[in-house]
Amino acid sequence: MMIKNVSIIGAGTMGNGIAHVFAQHHFNVTLVDIDGEQLQKGLSIISKNLDRQIAKALISQEQKTKILENIKTKTNLSDGVETAHLVVEAASENETLKLKIFQQLDAAAPQDCILASNTSSISITKLAAATQRPEQVIGMHFMNPVPVMQLVEIINGYATSSYVTGSIVELSKQIGKTPAIASDYPGFVANRILMPMINEAIYSLQEGxxxxxxxxxxxxxxxxHPMGPLQLADFIGLDVCLSILQVLQKGFGSPKYAPCTLLANMVAAGQLGVKSGEGFYVYTPGSKDLVVSSKFRK
Known part of the structure; x- marks a missing residue:
C-alpha cells in the first residue's frame, strides 16, 4: 500500500508539528481535533513555523502556500480518518484517552490503514490490543520541535508485522527523518534513558x-548537552515528565524510577514549565532571556 493520505489526531504541539512535516513532503494531511479553536491555533503555529523557514531561505512563499493547501481540518474523528492510509495519534500522554482513541480509530479507519501512536512511553502492545488489527499498530515517537528534530523512534508492538515496520521506516526517511527501531518496553529507549537523568537533576536541586x-x-x-536537564524538563512539560516516570516505575517495578517529590509538587501546583509560563525558569512571551523561577533563587 502506498501511503499518501495521513491523518493526525490532536492539533497540539506534537500534532501540528507532525502535520507540518508530512504536508511539507507532499502528503495529503487531515489534522483532527475535537476543539475547533485548537485546530485554528495549530494551523497558526504551522504558518508561523513556515515563516521561520522562509526567513532562513529553506522554503519559498509559494511553497508555504502549497504546504498549507495540503492540510485540511476536521473536528469529527470518523470523518477525519475515512480515507487515511496512515493515522498518527498525537493526543495527550494519557493511557485511558489513547486506548479510547484507538478503539475509535479501529472502527472508523479503512481496514488496511496503519495506526501509529506518537506516545513517548505508553505500551504499543496495549494500544494495539484495543483494536482488531494489532499487526497494523506501531509507535512513531517524534521529537519536539518536530520540524527541526531528525529522529523518529519507531516502536514495534508484540504483534506489529515486519511489513508495517518496514513501511514506517521508509516513510520516516521520505519525510526527512532518521528512523531508529526500539522494542516495546516502558519508556522505549529515548525516555528510559532521558527521564532518569532529568529526575536525578531535580533530586540534585531538591537536596541542595x-x-x-x-x-x-x-x-x-x-x-x-545543548540544553540543561531542568530547562529541557520545562520544555517537555513537567506534567509529561511526571507521567513518563510513573509509567517507568509501574512498568519496571523499581524505585529508581520514582518521581522526585519536588517534581510531583510542582505539577500539583500547576508549575509545568513553558506551557504554564513557569517551571524551573520563568517564560515571558517574546523574551529569550532565561530567568530562574523566584522559587529557586537564593
Missing amino acids: VADVTSIDTIMKLGMG
Missing part, C-alpha cells in the same frame, strides 16, 4: 547539591 543554573550549566558545558 547545586542550584538551577549550576545544574544546567554543568550538563551543558561538561557533557555537551
